Amino acid sequence: MRRMIGAVLVLALSVGAAEAASCSSTSGAFQSWKPQMAAEMKAKGIGSRGIAALMAASYSTGTIRVDRNQHFFHLSLDQFMAKRGAAGIIAQGRRLKAANAALFARLESRYGVPAGPLIAIWGMETGFGAVTGNQPTISAVATLSYDCRRTDYFTDQLFAALKLVDRGTLSSSTRGAMHGEVGQTQFLPKNILLYGADGDGNGSVNLNSKADALASTANFLKGQGWGSGSYRAGSFAIWNAASVYQKALAIIATKIDGG
DSSP: OHHHHHHHHHHHHHHHHTSOOOOOSSSTTHHHHHHHHHHHHHHTTOOHHHHHHHHTOOOOHHHHHHHTOOGGGGSOHHHHHHHTTHHHHHHHHHHHHHHTHHHHHHHHHHHSOOHHHHHHHHHHHHTTTTOOOOEEHHHHHHHHHHSSSSHHHHHHHHHHHHHHHHHTSSOTTOEEOTTSOBTTTTBOHHHHHHHOOOSSSSSSOOTTSHHHHHHHHHHHHHHTTOOTTOOOGGGGGGTOSOHHHHHHHHHHHHHHTTO
16 A cells, blocks of 8 residues: 555656646645645655655645735734734733843844844734644645745745755644744744754754744844844834834834833
8 A cells, every 4th residue: 555655656746747836826726736846846855754744735725815814914003003912012021021031131142132022023923922823834835835826935935844844843743823834933934944043952943942932033033134222113024024013013122122
C-alpha cells in the first residue's frame, strides 16, 4: 500500500512538473493544483516532509472569507482602539513590562528595540498569547497561494512554510491565524524563516513561546530598520500596512513606555 501511494505521488509530481500551477478564485481545482505546486516546490528544494504536508492540505473557505472581509481596518482610530481593547492592552502591558523586566532589558540590549513596541504588538496580535488561532497553517497558506488575489506573495510564504516543515519548526498539524500567521506575535512563515530567534536559549525557535516570540519580533523590527526610541506611527508600517493599525500600535507603545 505504501508503494502504491508513493507511486501515485511520484506520478502526480511528474505530471505537475510539466504544467505550472495556476491560480483560481474558486475551490474546484485545488486538488489538481496541489501536485502541480508540489512539483514546483520540489524543484526549489523542498523535501519529502514538506511535500507531504502540502499534499495533505485542504482548501480553507474560512481563510478566503476572512481575506475578503477585513472591514475593521476602515474604522476610525477611536473606533479601532475601542474595538481592539487598547485601554486594556496598555494596562496589562505595563504590568507585563514590570513582571518581565529582565527579558525586555535583554532584548533591548541585543536588538535595540524597547519594551513598548514589542508589548503593543504582542497585545494587539494575540492578547498576550491568549488567542493564537486554530486554523491549520499549511492549509491556510496553500489556499492563499492557490487563490488569485495575492498568488506570488503567498507562494513565497508557502515555500517558507514547507521549508520550516522540513526543518521540524512547523508541521502539518501546526495551527495559527487565518492567513497562516503563527505564534504569540503572529509571524508569517517567511518571517519565521528570516527572523525567528531563540529567546529562551533552549536551542530551538517556537513562536508559541513568549521569549521566542518577543525575541523574533525584536529581531524583525531591527532587521527592517527600526530605530531605538522611534514611536511614530509610520515606524510600524514595517509590521502592518493599515495606517489605523500603525497609529494604534504607536499610541499603545508610547503609553506602555510612559510617554
